[in-house]
Amino acid sequence: MKLQIYKHCLSQPSHAVIIFCKLHQIEFEEIEISLANGQQYTPEYKVINPMGKLPAIVHGTYKLSESHAILIYLASFPGVADHWYPSDIQKRAKIQSVLDWHHSNLRQTAAYVMNSSAAPLLRRKLNLEAAVINRKVLLKSLKMIENFWLNGDGKFLLGNSQPSIADLSLACEIMLLELVPDRDQILSPYKKVLQWIEDTRNATNPFFDELHSLMFELKAVLTVESSVAEHSEARRKLRTLLSKL
Amino acid sequence: MKLQIYKHCLSQPSHAVIIFCKLHQIEFEEIEISLANGQQYTPEYKVINPMGKLPAIVHGTYKLSESHAILIYLASFPGVADHWYPSDIQKRAKIQSVLDWHHSNLRQTAAYVMNSSAAPLLRRKLNLEAAVINRKVLLKSLKMIENFWLNGDGKFLLGNSQPSIADLSLACEIMLLELVPDRDQILSPYKKVLQWIEDTRNATNPFFDELHSLMFELKAVLTVESSVAEHSEARRKLRTLLSKL
Numbered sequence: 001m002k003l004q005i006y007k008h009c010l011s012q013p014s015h016a017v018i019i020f021c022k023l024h025q026i027e028f029e030e031i032e033i034s035l036a037n038g039q040q041y042t043p044e045y046k047v048i049n050p051m052g053k054l055p056a057i058v059h060g061t062y063k064l065s066e067s068h069a070i071l072i073y074l075a076s077f078p079g080v081a082d083h084w085y086p087s088d089i090q091k092r093a094k095i096q097s098v099l100d101w102h103h104s105n106l107r108q109t110a111a112y113v114m115n116s117s118a119a120p121l122l123r124r125k126l127n128l129e130a131a132v133i134n135r136k137v138l139l140k141s142l143k144m145i146e147n148f149w150l151n152g153d154g155k156f157l158l159g160n161s162q163p164s165i166a167d168l169s170l171a172c173e174i175m176l177l178e179l180v181p182d183r184d185q186i187l188s189p190y191k192k193v194l195q196w197i198e199d200t201r202n203a204t205n206p207f208f209d210e211l212h213s214l215m216f217e218l219k220a221v222l223t224v225e226s227s228v229a230e231h232s233e234a235r236r237k238l239r240t241l242l243s244k245l
Numbered sequence: 246m247k248l249q250i251y252k253h254c255l256s257q258p259s260h261a262v263i264i265f266c267k268l269h270q271i272e273f274e275e276i277e278i279s280l281a282n283g284q285q286y287t288p289e290y291k292v293i294n295p296m297g298k299l300p301a302i303v304h305g306t307y308k309l310s311e312s313h314a315i316l317i318y319l320a321s322f323p324g325v326a327d328h329w330y331p332s333d334i335q336k337r338a339k340i341q342s343v344l345d346w347h348h349s350n351l352r353q354t355a356a357y358v359m360n361s362s363a364a365p366l367l368r369r370k371l372n373l374e375a376a377v378i379n380r381k382v383l384l385k386s387l388k389m390i391e392n393f394w395l396n397g398d399g400k401f402l403l404g405n406s407q408p409s410i411a412d413l414s415l416a417c418e419i420m421l422l423e424l425v426p427d428r429d430q431i432l433s434p435y436k437k438v439l440q441w442i443e444d445t446r447n448a449t450n451p452f453f454d455e456l457h458s459l460m461f462e463l464k465a466v467l468t469v470e471s472s473v474a475e476h477s478e479a480r481r482k483l484r485t486l487l488s489k490l
Contacts, residue, residue, distance in 0.1 A: 050393045051346065062335055066345035073338035090307055093318035100311035101296065103348030148295045 003028040004058040008035050012172040013067030014055040015211040022207040024080050036122045036245040068099045071165040083162035094158050098166040108137040109173045117180045146190045155199045163203045171200040178215050248273040249303040253280050257417040258312030259300040260456040267452040269325050281367045281490040313344045316410040328407035343411040353382040354418045362425045391435045400444045408448045416445040423460050
């Protein structure tokens with residue numbers, strides 16, 4: 001009974017789920033859903049996830065949406081080390097608390113990236129007014145990670161010495177900032193956050209880099225494209241990349 | 246080691262946590278934090294929860310915030326029936342999925358109630374522009390509960406025959422609509438939602454009614470107050486109620 005993962009190549013919750021599977025050698029088939037073509041709203045996809053969101057999984061007759069719920073489900077698979085989602089109820093509830101906090105706070109990173117920069121990649125409109133609000137919540141969230149969630153002895157969230165599904169989920173969210181020109185300006189004040197992303201990357205590589213490679217390609221070509229507007233090679237490459245979204 | 250619950254009398258996640266404790270005879274001490282006076286931002290409360298949000302619990306040396314995480318923690322207490330947060334991993338992940346969905350969707354109920362009506366009760370300003378957006382998300386969420394989450398044989402979410410912590414959390418969120426004048430207009434198209442709230446109420450009474458009683462008192466006195474502006478008895482009662490917030 002092979003797991004099926006419905007995902008998008010720029011969706012940070014999809015990245016977290018796939019990195020987790022690859023890291024634990026959980027076999028899966030991935031099905032790309034084109035957000036640029038609105039494929040998440042088709043009747044075919046609505047059967048998988050009526051919410052029209054990604055990622056979603058199908059495991060035999062079992063269907064599940066919401067990346068945190070999926071990560072919790074996958075963490076119960078044989079061979080997954082306890083630190084990813086501890087069986088100790090106090091440790092587990094703390095991780096749950098970070099995951100819940102993510103929804104109403106750091107989750108604005110995706111909205112900021114879309115509204116300020118990336119929307120046209122998915123054939124949507126920028127919303128600079130909303131981006132101002134998203135950015136405020138994002139900065140406040142980074143400050144909270146720096147000063148509270150990373151306030152402990154270990155190098156991971158909650159002062160843990162080993163990563164949990166919360167580290168993976170939150171780090172993938174922040175990686176989306178690679179797509180905005182003010183990424184360094186936003187992140188540079190948060191030294192502990194930068195180090196923690198690097199630690200989470202190291203703990204989950206080569207899959208962390210693999211899953212973010214398209215984003216880096218896109219970033220590189222967008223940079224060339226904006227500096228040399230007529231650079232035909234960059235334009236060609238951009239067209240190729242955009243056709244994947 | 247008695248549980249301490251930091252809460253607010255109009256906070257729907259606080260209600261869910263307290264109803265759960267009362268229902269399971271979990272002893273606790275409740276500490277009211279005045280949102281109207283900004284008590285959630287004091288240094289004293291920041292020691293309990295640096296996020297400045299309610300509810301939060303202290304259990305011995307253990308501190309926890311975020312109501313879903315708290316409910317998951319409490320569901321592990323002795324004597325809590327399995328259906329509240331099943332040990333079966335597939336059933337559990339489904340409940341997790343509803344709880345995650347709650348954050349980015351139905352959670353706008355509170356924002357709608359605040360922005361459209363209740364903000365002055367907490368000495369804040371209305372934001373009617375934001376309320377329009379909140380209302381849209383709220384209506385879409387109710388539609389999704391009606392047509393998807395309640396689409397099953399049992400009377401609770403996910404077609405379950407017994408309530409889970411997701412039923413309690415989502416029903417408490419919707420109960421906040423008692424504070425807005427368009428409550429019936431909003432809810433009346435959703436017959437299954439109305440029946441499910443009634444079923445969740447019955448499954449958790451007398452505590453469900455007890456926790457929402459202040460809201461009903463407030464609603465009643467606000468209605469009198471707006472119809473008979475000079476009704477001194479209503480004004481006096483309103484002042485008494487407001488002093489509790």
